[in-house]
Amino acid sequence: MRRSNPESRLGLAVALVHFSALARSLPGGHAAAMLILSRKVGQSIVINGNVIVKVVRMDGDQIKLGIQAPIEISVHREEIQRDIDAGKRPGGALALRAALGLPE
Numbered sequence: 001m002r003r004s005n006p007e008s009r010l011g012l013a014v015a016l017v018h019f020s021a022l023a024r025s026l027p028g029g030h031a032a033a034m035l036i037l038s039r040k041v042g043q044s045i046v047i048n049g050n051v052i053v054k055v056v057r058m059d060g061d062q063i064k065l066g067i068q069a070p071i072e073i074s075v076h077r078e079e080i081q082r083d084i085d086a087g088k089r090p091g092g093a094l095a096l097r098a099a100l101g102l103p104e
Contacts, residue, residue: 052067
């Protein structure tokens with residue numbers, strides 16, 4: 001039987017507290033926690049089984065991400081999403097379909 005190391009339990013407890021301290025409130029009153037992951041160039045993460053975020057390149061202090069998602073899922077930079085939410089610009093899947101000349 002493997003014994004639990006008190007230091008590793010403490011590390012886990014600290015990680016859980018740290019994770020819960022990162023909780024954010026999203027628009028519409030939804031609560032979410034931020035998961036922090038490390039990835040190298042060429043590596044990806046998968047969200048909900050149908051969205052892939054890949055680290056494509058690093059240029060100095062900028063990271064270039066490639067995002068593959070179904071057309072009905074809107075993907076925007078945060079500042080663009082704020083403008084969309086504030087009604088300052090069109091957005092979402094309908095705007096993308098229109099821009100690509102696809103039917104609604």
